[in-house]
Amino acid sequence: MxxxxxxxxxxxxxxxxxxxxxxxxxxxxxxxGQCKKNAVQYKCNECGFIGP
Ligand SMILES: [Zn+2]
Ligand SMILES: [Zn+2]
Structure with a gap:
């Protein structure tokens, strides 16, 4: 993971x-936890959604 x-x-x-x-x-x-804390963006590989 x-x-x-x-x-x-x-x-x-x-x-x-x-x-x-x-x-x-x-x-x-x-x-x-680090990325959550820093509100690092993520991107969904399926639909391309980018979220905080
Ligand atoms: Zn991370
Ligand atoms: Zn998605």
């Missing part, structure tokens, strides 16, 4: 959040 924003490898002990793409719902977006 990797952070979609920074590409950092995440393990279950790391702080991260996982949710479905708000636009298409097909992709699971994984973001590390």
């Amino acid at each position: 990797k952070c979609i924003s920074c590409g950092k490898n995440l393990s279950s002990t790391d702080d991260y959040s996982i949710f479905s793409c708000p636009e298409c719902g097909k992709i699971e977006i994984v973001r590390c």
